[in-house]
Amino acid sequence: MINIIVVDDEVSALHEFLNQIITYKEVNYHFFKDNLDDISLYAKNNSINGAFLDINMPGINGIDLAKKLVKINKDIKIAFVTGLNTKKEDLPKEIINNVIDIVYKPYTIDDINIALNKISNSVSILEVKMFGGFDCFINKRIVKFSSSKSKELFALLVVQNGKSLSMNTAITELWPDKDIEKSKKLYRDAVWRLRSTLNEIGFTGVTFSRATLSLNKENIKCDYYDFLSGKQKIVNEEFLTSYEWSIPYELEISYINEKRRG
Amino acid sequence: MESKIGKFPYIISIILNVIAISFGIVVLTTFFSTSKELASQYITVVRVCYVFALSILLLINIVEFASIFFDKGATKNTLFIALGILLYLSTSRDLFILTNLKISYLVFDIFHFLLLMMTVHFYLRFTNHDYAKSINKKEDIIYLIAAIAVAVIGSVFIVFDYHLVALGMLFALFLFKFLKYFVVIFTKKGLTLVYVIASLIAFSLFGAEIASNAAIQLDLVTYPFGFMTFTCLFICLLFIAIYLIFIVNKTKEAYRNQIYQEQIDELQAAILKEQINPHFIFNSLNLIKSTYHKDMDKGDFALDLLSKHLRNNIQATGGHVLISLEEELKNVKCYVDLAKLQHEKDFSVIFNIEDIDAMVPILSIETFVENCIRYSHITEKEDGYIEISSEEIEDKFIIKVIDNGKGFDVNKVSDNSYGIANAKKRIQLLLNGDVNVSSEIGKGTEITISIPKKEKIEND
Numbered sequence: 001m002i003n004i005i006v007v008d009d010e011v012s013a014l015h016e017f018l019n020q021i022i023t024y025k026e027v028n029y030h031f032f033k034d035n036l037d038d039i040s041l042y043a044k045n046n047s048i049n050g051a052f053l054d055i056n057m058p059g060i061n062g063i064d065l066a067k068k069l070v071k072i073n074k075d076i077k078i079a080f081v082t083g084l085n086t087k088k089e090d091l092p093k094e095i096i097n098n099v100i101d102i103v104y105k106p107y108t109i110d111d112i113n114i115a116l117n118k119i120s121n122s123v124s125i126l127e128v129k130m131f132g133g134f135d136c137f138i139n140k141r142i143v144k145f146s147s148s149k150s151k152e153l154f155a156l157l158v159v160q161n162g163k164s165l166s167m168n169t170a171i172t173e174l175w176p177d178k179d180i181e182k183s184k185k186l187y188r189d190a191v192w193r194l195r196s197t198l199n200e201i202g203f204t205g206v207t208f209s210r211a212t213l214s215l216n217k218e219n220i221k222c223d224y225y226d227f228l229s230g231k232q233k234i235v236n237e238e239f240l241t242s243y244e245w246s247i248p249y250e251l252e253i254s255y256i257n258e259k260r261r262g
Numbered sequence: 263m264e265s266k267i268g269k270f271p272y273i274i275s276i277i278l279n280v281i282a283i284s285f286g287i288v289v290l291t292t293f294f295s296t297s298k299e300l301a302s303q304y305i306t307v308v309r310v311c312y313v314f315a316l317s318i319l320l321l322i323n324i325v326e327f328a329s330i331f332f333d334k335g336a337t338k339n340t341l342f343i344a345l346g347i348l349l350y351l352s353t354s355r356d357l358f359i360l361t362n363l364k365i366s367y368l369v370f371d372i373f374h375f376l377l378l379m380m381t382v383h384f385y386l387r388f389t390n391h392d393y394a395k396s397i398n399k400k401e402d403i404i405y406l407i408a409a410i411a412v413a414v415i416g417s418v419f420i421v422f423d424y425h426l427v428a429l430g431m432l433f434a435l436f437l438f439k440f441l442k443y444f445v446v447i448f449t450k451k452g453l454t455l456v457y458v459i460a461s462l463i464a465f466s467l468f469g470a471e472i473a474s475n476a477a478i479q480l481d482l483v484t485y486p487f488g489f490m491t492f493t494c495l496f497i498c499l500l501f502i503a504i505y506l507i508f509i510v511n512k513t514k515e516a517y518r519n520q521i522y523q524e525q526i527d528e529l530q531a532a533i534l535k536e537q538i539n540p541h542f543i544f545n546s547l548n549l550i551k552s553t554y555h556k557d558m559d560k561g562d563f564a565l566d567l568l569s570k571h572l573r574n575n576i577q578a579t580g581g582h583v584l585i586s587l588e589e590e591l592k593n594v595k596c597y598v599d600l601a602k603l604q605h606e607k608d609f610s611v612i613f614n615i616e617d618i619d620a621m622v623p624i625l626s627i628e629t630f631v632e633n634c635i636r637y638s639h640i641t642e643k644e645d646g647y648i649e650i651s652s653e654e655i656e657d658k659f660i661i662k663v664i665d666n667g668k669g670f671d672v673n674k675v676s677d678n679s680y681g682i683a684n685a686k687k688r689i690q691l692l693l694n695g696d697v698n699v700s701s702e703i704g705k706g707t708e709i710t711i712s713i714p715k716k717e718k719i720e721n722d
Contacts, residue, residue, distance in 0.1 A: 186612065188614050188616065193613065
């Protein structure tokens with residue numbers, strides 16, 4: 001459970017913030033308008049893990065407020081939420097080590113979740129659904145992949161069940177009909193797009209090296225893995241319906257299903 | 263740093279040094295070998311020059327000491343060289359003769375010898391920093407210890423023969439100095455004028471010491487009074503020459519930097535003017551409005567894209583002139599996704615990206631891609647595509663923007679839009695890079711950006 005405060009002089013911004021973070025379970029939040037006395041009083045009497053601060057406020061400047069908060073609690077984590085162009089390097093040195101993020105308005109839920117993860121020192125779990133269609137969810141929201149091929153590439157990586165996926169395997173499965181030079185380009189495109197997407201949602205479990213991709217199963221919750229490990233015994237839905245290369249996996253799944261049925 | 267002038271002047275300095283030593287020996291043997299009486303005017307001249315040289319050396323030492331605090335690039339090497347020469351002059355035979363001291367000069371001979379070792383050491387460090395870094399520091403000390411050992415062992419023979427001490431010292435000095443010197447000159451690629459003059463300083467001192475010692479110990483002559491004073495005076499002139507060169511170069515550099523900065527600022531200011539395309543933005547806003555009526559999530563998506571795109575453009579004028587290729591490609595992707603929403607016909611954009619560690623001017627690649635989408639008519643083609651590729655070839659980064667659109671005549675249109683000229687100029691100015699456009703009508707266009715990799719710059 002983390003305690004955060006949100007400070008902004010515009011009420012609408014506060015309400016918007018409320019809408020965004022409602023999906024993140026373990027957070028206690030308090031909203032403040034830019035009144036230094038209220039905030040200081042609260043900060044002194046309560047242990048705050050993180051603060052989301054606007055910068056451009058009439059009552060008190062967000063950066064000055066940050067300095068005061070850091071004086072009260074030197075471990076507090078600060079995230080600036082601003083419409084300005086502020087860069088981390090331009091911040092004063094008294095607070096620079098406490099600033100974990102600068103979120104630019106208008107922000108996405110992913111931006112806020114990434115900041116909350118940094119405050120609570122946790123990682124978001126990526127939920128991967130492979131039965132009944134392939135989709136991924138992070139913080140209860142569906143992940144929008146940059147392209148269909150990058151999504152397919154990720155699916156292929158997940159079914160490797162922790163083993164690395166080589167470029168050659170990926171090309172053979174994803175682009176069986178194209179010539180090798182064109183396929184390599186399309187592969188790099190899919191890899192770049194996948195890396196971009198995972199970056200945006202804050203998922204760091206994939207390692208990208210020259211000609212391989214590897215997945216760290218630690219922060220993934222996958223129904224396919226649950227089925228393989230026996231956590232889920234029987235599965236009735238179809239597996240990865242849209243991909244041709246999933247056929248051998250489907251056969252294995254039917255076989256295991258049969259064995260378990262008795 | 264000033265332009266390198268090759269080994270030639272450096273070799274000239276060796277030759278000059280050899281000439282100086284030989285000349286010194288000739289002078290010693292011919293002009294001073296007979297007369298033991300010193301004219302009183304000559305003594306006065308030497309006295310005046312001695313004080314003068316000492317004062318200038320003191321001043322030089324103060325300047326060097328102060329420069330450590332003011333000049334970020336300064337090292338202590340030049341200070342120790344100046345200090346060495348100051349101590350050398352202040353304990354030289356000239357002083358003894360001027361003040362009529364009756365102490366045995368032997369101890370001072372050894373002291374001078376060590377002082378020379380120290381000055382040589384710092385001189386070589388000054389000349390070749392990476393030499394001092396790359397060569398094992400222990401080797402340095404071995405040379406020094408060897409030289410001292412020879413001198414100490416030689417001193418034992420004082421009782422028997424003073425000549426051996428002298429010869430031992432000379433031998434060690436030559437060994438230490440010339441071996442290291444030749445290693446330096448053949449490993450360093452090219453040296454600047456400052457180093458050439460600095461070497462003249464070093465070798466004047468060494469030459470004087472060797473010449474006078476050799477002459478004395480080989481019983482050619484007693485010490486030629488005034489020799490050290492005049493040598494040090496000459497060295498002072500060389501020091502002043504170095505400072506003058508240093509000041510001139512700093513001024514030139516400051517001027518060049520100013521011109522460079524003005525050019526950059528001008529180009530940066532022009533970006534905002536050229537890049538914020540109202541047509542594109544209002545089209546996007548229109549699209550967002552209509553999307554929201556159909557689907558809230560899709561509307562959010564489009565709005566996020568537009569805000570990211572606007573922010574990228576605004577940040578371009580915020581001071582960050584170069585960004586990583588990865589950052590720039592994110593900006594490109596944002597623009598491309600937004601452009602795709604606007605066009606009914608789909609076109610593909612392929613990011614054929616090899617992970618390279620390149621920096622590019624902000625909104626440079628994006629400008630080329632924008633140009634592509636605007637003028638190549640790939641949206642009208644069946645399988646129209648844009649490919650953005652990056653790879654590392656030898657000592658360059660090659661980034662390409664390729665499309666299979668309708669192409670254009672490169673000779674007729676020089677730059678499709680002002681943004682292109684701006685991007686090209688910034689790539690050339692900031693990265694010393696090159697932009698090449700080739701196009702075939704009906705087939706497509708290929709823009710090749712080549713950026714040389716930055717070499718590791720050694721600090722002096």
